[in-house]
Amino acid sequence: MKLFLALITSLALIGSVYAADDKEGPGKGEMKEVCVDKKDKAGKAVNGKDGKPVQECKKVKVRKKVEGTAIPEKK
Numbered sequence: 671m672k673l674f675l676a677l678i679t680s681l682a683l684i685g686s687v688y689a690a691d692d693k694e695g696p697g698k699g700e701m702k703e704v705c706v707d708k709k710d711k712a713g714k715a716v717n718g719k720d721g722k723p724v725q726e727c728k729k730v731k732v733r734k735k736v737e738g739t740a741i742p743e744k745k
Contacts, residue, residue: 700731
């Protein structure tokens with residue numbers, strides 16, 4: 671009986687781990703690359719060898735904006 675309960679418990683834990691993988695978590699979802707011109711201490715744009723401004727790029731996650739419903743006014 672104890673072996674049966676241990677088996678059921680382990681299957682439940684494994685199932686919850688797989689269910690958690692389907693949800694949106696770290697590193698999942700739509701990623702967007704954002705680039706900004708690099709600036710020196712004086713605030714001027716830094717140019718590369720070709721004369722174009724050097725850019726610093728980061729990857730950020732795009733989050734969904736949730737729209738709420740209006741709250742009814744009290745009478």
